[in-house]
Amino acid sequence: MASTERRGPYICGVDAAMDVLAGKWKSLILWELDNHGTRRFAELRRGLPGVSEKMLIQHLRQMEEDGLVHREVYREVPPKVEYSLTEHGISLNEALGSLGAWGSERMRRIGAEKVDVGGTA
Secondary structure, three states: OOOOOOOOOOOOHHHHHHHHHOOOOHHHHHHHHHHHOOEEHHHHHHHOOOOOHHHHHHHHHHHHHOOOEEEEEEOOOOOEEEEEEOHHHHHHHHHOHHHHHHHHHHHHHHOOOOOOOOOOO
16 A cells, blocks of 8 residues: 555544545446456546546546556566456445445436436446
8 A cells, every 4th residue: 555545533433435536527437347248448538528637537546546556567569457456445446336226216206317328337
């Protein structure tokens, strides 16, 4: 783990969990990697409409430091970098399942539109 890992103090477990999820894109990165498996940077960016390159890089670095995402660099030309979920990231994504179900029900209840991200559900 990197020395920049956040370590509290925390008020409760939800506080500690939300610390690693802070930022609009982190939960969506978890979702994208869970649904599509290992992804290259450009694939992640295409799967997350509206995310800037700078923000995606920043969130991926933080998630790697927090042990949620694994970054694999292949020494080839051009360089190839792939991102995948670690066991820690998978367990966090599973914990978010109930929250996602709640959000889907809320979307249905209020008639909110769902963003089309190229045929993904």
